[in-house]
Amino acid sequence: MQxxxxxxxxxxxxxxxxxxxxxxxxxVMGAFPTGVTVMTLATPEGTRLGVTASSFNTVSLDPAxxxxxxxxxxxxxxxxxxxxxxxxxxxxxxxRHIALQFARxxxxxxxGITTETGTTGAPLISGALAHVECRxxxxxxxxxxxxxxxxxxxxxxxxxxxxxxxxxxxxxLIPA
Numbered sequence: 001m002q003x004x005x006x007x008x009x010x011x012x013x014x015x016x017x018x019x020x021x022x023x024x025x026x027x028v029m030g031a032f033p034t035g036v037t038v039m040t041l042a043t044p045e046g047t048r049l050g051v052t053a054s055s056f057n058t059v060s061l062d063p064a065x066x067x068x069x070x071x072x073x074x075x076x077x078x079x080x081x082x083x084x085x086x087x088x089x090x091x092x093x094x095x096r097h098i099a100l101q102f103a104r105x106x107x108x109x110x111x112g113i114t115t116e117t118g119t120t121g122a123p124l125i126s127g128a129l130a131h132v133e134c135r136x137x138x139x140x141x142x143x144x145x146x147x148x149x150x151x152x153x154x155x156x157x158x159x160x161x162x163x164x165x166x167x168x169x170x171x172x173l174i175p176a
Contacts, residue, residue, distance in 0.1 A: 033166035036095075038102045039068060040115075040123045041079060041086040048110050048123050049076045052103035054165050055145070056088060064152035066134060069145040075105070077146065081139070085153070087122035088132040091163040093172035095127060099163060119154045130157035 020028075034054040042048050051074060059065040066088065070077050080086065091099055102109050114126040120133045134150035141147075164171045 030167045033164045033171070036091045036099045036163040036165050036170070037068070038089040038091060038098060038125055038128075039070075039080070039086055040089060040125065041083045042117075042121045042123060043079055043083055047079075048115075049079050050089075050102045050109050050123070051076050052099050056090075059149060065137070065149055066132065066152060067147055067149045069142050069147045071145050073144070080136075080148065081146075084136045085120035085122060086134055086136070086150070087118050087120065087124055088130075088134065089125040089128040090130040090132070090157075091125075092127055092129045093161040093163050095125075095163055096170045098125060099165075099170065129160050129162055131155065 035056065037053050037056045038050050039053050039056075040048065040050040051070065053068050053070065055069040057067055059067050068088070070080055098113060101111075101113070110123065115123040116126065118124045118131060118133045120135070122133060124131045124133075132155045133153045135153055136148050136150045138149040139146055140149070161173050164173060
């Protein structure tokens with residue numbers, strides 16, 4: 001194992017640090033693969049909404065908490081702010097079409113999608129690898145996004161491979 005002396009790294013002086021170019025930032029962050037989820041909810045009036053999100057992560061085991069973020073310009077943001085319960089649908093590697101359908105504007109993103117109603121009333125997408133039903137406990141500003149922290153209410157999973165997003169494209173996983 002080679003040990004690298006931090007003093008020999010080519011690190012710019014602090015005065016040279018600046019805000020990254022948005023295109024470079026997107027390219028660098030795109031190197032990190034993420035799982036693909038669809039966040040779904042049902043409003044008290046019965047309207048079903050959903051949005052594709054790769055900004056999903058675990059926060060805590062005790063209590064069981066997750067977080068995700070939604071763009072401030074997203075048409076569904078008001079509904080996610082007004083409705084505390086939602087579901088995380090962790091997509092399987094054969095559900096690319098579902099990820100795309102929920103990522104695009106549409107009057108009915110659920111058209112042709114088979115769902116069942118979860119414990120919280122949120123729609124659960126059939127065939128997903130996992131469903132995590134949640135209750136929002138905190139919201140935080142996050143630049144051009146809103147970060148939502150939620151407590152896990154109920155969850156379930158099935159076997160299979162996840163859908164992954166990296167460098168602007170969907171992928172499956174190949175065991176190492």
